[in-house]
Each structure stands twice: as C-alpha cells, then as structure tokens.
Amino acid sequence: MGTTKAETMVEPNNNSAECISNNLKAKVEPDIEAPKKSTIINPPPAPPTAATNLNSCSVVEAFYDDAIILVTGATGFLGKALLEKLLRSCSRVSEIFVIIRPKRGRSIEQRFTELVENPVFDRLRCEYPGALNKIHPVKGDVGLPELGLSLEDRTMLMQRVTIVFHSAATVRFDEPLKTAVNLNTRGTDRVVDLCKGMANLVCLVHVSTAYSNADLRDIQEMVYSTKVKPQTVMDMCENLDDETMAILEKKLMGKHPNTYTLTKGLAEQVLLTKGVGLPAVAIVRPSIVCAAFQEPYPGWVDNVCGITGILMEIGRGTIRSIVCQPQCVVDIVPVDYVVDTLICAAWHISTSRPQRFAAEADTCPLRVYNCTSGSFNPVRWGQMGDLTRKYAIESPTKYVMWYPHVTYRSSQLLHKVAVAILHFLPAFVIDLILRCRGSKPKMIKMTKRTLKAAKNGEFFAVNEWYFHVENMKELTKCIKSSVVDGAQPRYNVDIANLNWETYVNQYVLGIRKYVLKDSPDTLGKARSKLNKLYWVRRFTQLMSLYLLVKIITRASAR
Known part of the structure; x- marks a missing residue:
C-alpha cells in the first residue's frame, strides 16, 4: 500500500475566523492509501522538560512533535473528536493511522471518505487546510485475530507508530456476552500484542469507563481484580457454544448491570497483566460522555446513544415518566474534556513515571485516570x-x-x-x-x-458512585503549571468550573x-x-x- 508522506507541519490559516463565520463547505480530498512500509524508523519523541515551555501548553504539544499515532475507534463519537483535537492543537504531528473495518456493505475507503468529510472537521479545514491529509486508513477489525491486519500493514505499524490510542469498543449495554468479550476484552488483548511489537512505542492510552467496576460504589484509580480471570472468560467465549454461554452469562456478570461494564473491567486487567514490558500505559476512565462544551463546537454531538437520546426525548415531550432518583449525582463529562484528558494523559504517563502504580504489581508502568465530574463539580x-x-x-x-x-x-x-x-x-x-x-x-x-x-x-x-481522582488532580495541576501566565490554555481537563446551566443550554x-x-x-x-x-x-x-x-x-x- 502506498501514499505520499504527509507534511510534518501545517501552517494555520490567518483568515480562519472569517472562514468559519462564512461556513466554508470546502472538503479536503482524503488520501485513502496507507503509507508504504518505511525503511527509516522514526525515533520516539524525546520527553520534553519544563524548559521547552515557550507558549501555551507547549510541553504537551512538543511531546507530539513528529509523532506517528495509531487510533482505534476513530469513526466513533469520541474518536472523531480526538482526531480533530490532535490535528488542530498538535499541528506538528507527523501522521495518524486509523484502523477501519468494512461495515454494512461500505468499504474502508467509503467509510474513510465519510469520516474526513464529517462536519466535525470544518473548523480544522478552516484553520489548518490540508491537515486531514495526515490521516491514513488501515483495513482492520479489533474483533478479528491479529486485528484483521495484513502482514504488510502490521509490519508497517510496528515499525513506525510511537503513540497508540485504543478507543474501539462496543458500547451497547444489551450486547451478548460473547460479542462484548470479543470486542472489548479480546480486542484490547490484540491491541496489546500489536503494541508489544512496536519498536518505537512511547505509550498506549486505553479508553475505559468509570463504570468498569460498577459492582462497587467507591472507585479508586487502580485496576481491580475479579474472581474469574480475563483469559478464562475469553477462552470460554471462544470455545463454548451460545446456549452454554447464555446459561453461564448471569453467573459471570455478578453484580455488573450489563456486559459493557463487565468486559471493560476485564480489559483493564488484560492491560495490567499483559502490559508488562510496554513503556507506559494510561487507562482513562470517562463517566458518561456527552456533548461538547466548547470544542470543536459548543453542543456538538453526533449520536443518540445513552443520555443524549433520553434528553432529546424529554425535550420532544415523548418521555414523561422515568425511573430515577433525582437526588443522585449524574456523572457526565463533555467529550472535549475527555479528549483533552486523553491527549494530556499520554504526555503525563510518558514523561513522569508513576511513583505508585495502579495495582499491587509494580512491574507495569500503568496509571489510571478517573475522568469524572461528580468529585469536582456534581450535578444531580x-x-x-x-x-x-x-x-x-x-x-x-x-x-x-x-x-x-x-x-x-x-x-x-x-x-x-x-x-x-x-x-x-x-x-x-x-x-x-x-x-x-x-x-x-x-x-x-x-x-x-x-x-x-x-x-x-x-x-x-x-x-x-464515588470516584477517587488523585491522578486527575495531579494531571490538572501539571497542565495548569505548564501554561505561561496570561496565555490561553489549549487543554481543559479541569471540570470544577464548568457551569452546568450554560452547558445544558448548549447541549x-x-x-x-x-x-x-x-x-x-x-x-x-x-x-x-x-x-x-x-x-x-x-x-x-x-x-x-x-x-x-x-x-x-x-x-x-x-
């Protein structure tokens, strides 16, 4: 597979404000070919120090200079927002590879074209014309052995990628256990296997959920173990028939409300045990991911999953009764806060090795970030x-x-x-x-x-639930201290000052x-x-x- 090498730097368009106000509709032609296998292996970016802090949050931006990034789940709500922010705020990123699978009769080329033509990238098209040419599709599927990658693509990724964001998952609460385990748990296992073969890997950032331990009520920033080990569950799902699994499902679920929370918790254990030997692993646990607060646009949302669909139907008047404890905290986080946390967590885990690890075993440099709002700024x-x-x-x-x-x-x-x-x-x-x-x-x-x-x-x-947020507080402190006095921070991971009334209006x-x-x-x-x-x-x-x-x-x- 071949393509031309992407530019490492895209100059911003000085007329971006005028461009946005006029609702420019020009689209960037997608480059649907993945790069050839390179004979030159890019070295990992050197960990920046405070001395590199020349402008707003430059420590984080410098970390991504010449980075070659792999993103799974890029066509999802969170994935699109992550791509947009990476290309706009870390303009010196070299390339971004996205694993895309054919779906509902559409080829990866068709799905990739739909992705880059999405309105979420309109601001990026205005401010950094040509930036979308840095994205390259790779045919693959987290639900298939070896991620469904060809030998050529797998070799290329292992030679070139420096940072991995793994956000692919099924978020359906009613997904059969077999399917959820294959995508959420075994899929993570396959990503770790790929990362272990990467010669220049700096870090792996895994998107989990704050409810990966929903059977508990007090959630620390650590990986919890379960009675049944992930490998056992994965083997059962691969070797037992559907009828047998249906019988065992209730017992395996325990106090988990659905297969989503169970399999995400199992995936975290996979990272802890198989992540040994990786340079750095960050697990970011967002609670309920909702519409954007500011970026790329206030109120931006592109699906009706979860709470968005509920709020939409309340607004349309079609939901008039709901089972709910109105005094309970609804732990929601705007998608742009989650994206900023992902980007900053990669820098944080890579440049400051944790003094205390997220579990008893300290052989894996892993840190968990509970990306939640209830402990900082609760809304009911x-x-x-x-x-x-x-x-x-x-x-x-x-x-x-x-x-x-x-x-x-x-x-x-x-x-x-x-x-x-x-x-x-x-x-x-x-x-x-x-x-x-x-x-x-x-x-x-x-x-x-x-x-x-x-x-x-x-x-x-x-x-x-009560979520402990010591690592999130530390991350917030580091980001704030990296901003020059008077400069406008590019990354907002502090939800404490979010005005909920303003946010719901935008939502x-x-x-x-x-x-x-x-x-x-x-x-x-x-x-x-x-x-x-x-x-x-x-x-x-x-x-x-x-x-x-x-x-x-x-x-x-x-």
Missing part, C-alpha cells in the same frame, strides 16, 4: 432534567410531540402505570389516526425503542442542530407549535380532572 439527575426541560421549552424543535414535562419515579409499579397512560395510550391513538389516513403506524414502535433506552440506563439513574441546542438537523429558521414555527401543545396539555388536564370528579361524584351518589 433532577437538576439535569429540569434544565433540559427549561431550555427545550426556550428553544423547541419542530419535531416536538408533546409539551415537555417529566416526572421522576422510584416506584416501578407507578412508573408502569404512568407509561401505560402517558406513553402507550397516546401512541396507540396517534397510530390509529395514521392508519385511518392510510399512513404507516410508527408511534408504538418509537415508544418501545425510547423506553428500552431509558430502561438500559435505569441502573445509573438510581445508584451513585439542548446541539441536539437540535446536530442530531435532529433542525435549522434555526424553524424556531418560530416550533415555538408556535409548542404553544399549541401547551394549551392542548392544559385542556387534557382539565378534562381529566373533570372526568375524575364525575366518577367520584357518581360513586358517592351510589
């Missing part, structure tokens, strides 16, 4: 829902279905009654009207899908713009529609009250 579920409703009413979408209002319930029985009356009854009526008009009914199906998503997140809405607007693709031009009509729905809601409440009084009156008369 009730507050989050109320703010969502407030700003969904202030800036409604044209897709609003009912006047936004949600009730938090701790009783499953009361919730089921409310769901039957407030969710399924209106959905049935609307579908009946659609059938009468000759249209295809859709509301019952949509309601079931929404309620399933809410059900999957119930465990996190009725429980609370709601981001869902409206990036997920629902709702133009600002529709805001007037959306507000008019919402006003009508308000009076429909009031009329419905009055009629319900009237019928209740009539029923009570007749019952009393008897």
Whole structure:
C-alpha cells in the first residue's frame, strides 16, 4: 500500500475566523492509501522538560512533535473528536493511522471518505487546510485475530507508530456476552500484542469507563481484580457454544448491570497483566460522555446513544415518566474534556513515571485516570432534567410531540402505570389516526425503542458512585503549571468550573442542530407549535380532572 508522506507541519490559516463565520463547505480530498512500509524508523519523541515551555501548553504539544499515532475507534463519537483535537492543537504531528473495518456493505475507503468529510472537521479545514491529509486508513477489525491486519500493514505499524490510542469498543449495554468479550476484552488483548511489537512505542492510552467496576460504589484509580480471570472468560467465549454461554452469562456478570461494564473491567486487567514490558500505559476512565462544551463546537454531538437520546426525548415531550432518583449525582463529562484528558494523559504517563502504580504489581508502568465530574463539580439527575426541560421549552424543535414535562419515579409499579397512560395510550391513538389516513403506524414502535433506552440506563439513574481522582488532580495541576501566565490554555481537563446551566443550554441546542438537523429558521414555527401543545396539555388536564370528579361524584351518589 502506498501514499505520499504527509507534511510534518501545517501552517494555520490567518483568515480562519472569517472562514468559519462564512461556513466554508470546502472538503479536503482524503488520501485513502496507507503509507508504504518505511525503511527509516522514526525515533520516539524525546520527553520534553519544563524548559521547552515557550507558549501555551507547549510541553504537551512538543511531546507530539513528529509523532506517528495509531487510533482505534476513530469513526466513533469520541474518536472523531480526538482526531480533530490532535490535528488542530498538535499541528506538528507527523501522521495518524486509523484502523477501519468494512461495515454494512461500505468499504474502508467509503467509510474513510465519510469520516474526513464529517462536519466535525470544518473548523480544522478552516484553520489548518490540508491537515486531514495526515490521516491514513488501515483495513482492520479489533474483533478479528491479529486485528484483521495484513502482514504488510502490521509490519508497517510496528515499525513506525510511537503513540497508540485504543478507543474501539462496543458500547451497547444489551450486547451478548460473547460479542462484548470479543470486542472489548479480546480486542484490547490484540491491541496489546500489536503494541508489544512496536519498536518505537512511547505509550498506549486505553479508553475505559468509570463504570468498569460498577459492582462497587467507591472507585479508586487502580485496576481491580475479579474472581474469574480475563483469559478464562475469553477462552470460554471462544470455545463454548451460545446456549452454554447464555446459561453461564448471569453467573459471570455478578453484580455488573450489563456486559459493557463487565468486559471493560476485564480489559483493564488484560492491560495490567499483559502490559508488562510496554513503556507506559494510561487507562482513562470517562463517566458518561456527552456533548461538547466548547470544542470543536459548543453542543456538538453526533449520536443518540445513552443520555443524549433520553434528553432529546424529554425535550420532544415523548418521555414523561422515568425511573430515577433525582437526588443522585449524574456523572457526565463533555467529550472535549475527555479528549483533552486523553491527549494530556499520554504526555503525563510518558514523561513522569508513576511513583505508585495502579495495582499491587509494580512491574507495569500503568496509571489510571478517573475522568469524572461528580468529585469536582456534581450535578444531580433532577437538576439535569429540569434544565433540559427549561431550555427545550426556550428553544423547541419542530419535531416536538408533546409539551415537555417529566416526572421522576422510584416506584416501578407507578412508573408502569404512568407509561401505560402517558406513553402507550397516546401512541396507540396517534397510530390509529395514521392508519385511518392510510399512513404507516410508527408511534408504538418509537415508544418501545425510547423506553428500552431509558430502561438500559435505569441502573445509573438510581445508584451513585464515588470516584477517587488523585491522578486527575495531579494531571490538572501539571497542565495548569505548564501554561505561561496570561496565555490561553489549549487543554481543559479541569471540570470544577464548568457551569452546568450554560452547558445544558448548549447541549439542548446541539441536539437540535446536530442530531435532529433542525435549522434555526424553524424556531418560530416550533415555538408556535409548542404553544399549541401547551394549551392542548392544559385542556387534557382539565378534562381529566373533570372526568375524575364525575366518577367520584357518581360513586358517592351510589
């Protein structure tokens, strides 16, 4: 496979502000060929010292000078944000290889073209034209032996790559255990094997989750062991049939709420045991990753997974009852905070060897970072829902279905009654009207899908965790001390000063713009529609009250 060598430095465009304001639509032509196997092996970047601190956060930026980076999971929400920030803030990065698999009939070339043409890179296209040419696709799949890499690509990566970010994973909570183990646990095992063959590796950064030990309530920044070892689980999944695994799954799960948290915890143990011999390993554990606070754009989000889908449906008025403890902390982190933590953690683990390791065995230079908000700046579920409703009413979408209002319930029985009356009854009526008009009914199906998503997140809405953040505090301190007085820091890993009201407002607007693709031009009509729905809601409440009084009156008369 061949390509031209990427430029090591891209000069910023001085007219970037004007470029962005005019919503420049020009796209960079993707280079879909991976580089040839190089006969020159790039040496790892020398660890920078405080003496290199010439401008804002230059210590971190200098660490990435001439770096050759490998990213897994680059087509995901977090992966795209990571690529964008790396290319924009570390402009002297040499090349970035991304492992992409064919999917749903689309080749890696097609998927790569879709990736680099994504609007998330519009700011980068304006500020650093040509920067996207540094990204090169490599055909592979973390779910296949040896990552599905060809011998040529595997050899090339082992000769050239200096930094690895492993973020590929299945995040589905209802994934069968076999699939989740193959992608999340065995996939990590395969990445470690690749890293062990890299001649110039400086560090491996693994994206885990703060809930990798969800069966506990007090989470230290360390790798926890389990009764069943990762290798045993991986062997079982590869050798036992689906029926047998289905029987064993419940026992293997223990107190974990889903296969995602279990397999991510097992992956951490793989890193601890197999990571021996690697130069440095960082495990970054974000909690619930949500829309961007500032970068690349305020409110940017490109999926409806997890809490984003819940907030969207609260704003549309389709979720009116939810099982939740409103006083529990909802530990969410904006995606740009997570990305900055990943970038800075690579520098931190590589340039300052941990004095205390993340587990009893000190043979692996591994450090865990709990990238969470609850210990720094807690926000509660009730507050989050109320703010969502407030700003969904202030800036409604044209897709609003009912006047936004949600009730938090701790009783499953009361919730089921409310769901039957407030969710399924209106959905049935609307579908009946659609059938009468000759249209295809859709509301019952949509309601079931929404309620399933809410059900999957119930465990996190009725429980609370305490995350220790000593390593995150140390990282924050190091980043702040590396910034010249008066300079604007490029990396924000300190969530303590985040204003949640401002953030939720941007989140709601981001869902409206990036997920629902709702133009600002529709805001007037959306507000008019919402006003009508308000009076429909009031009329419905009055009629319900009237019928209740009539029923009570007749019952009393008897």
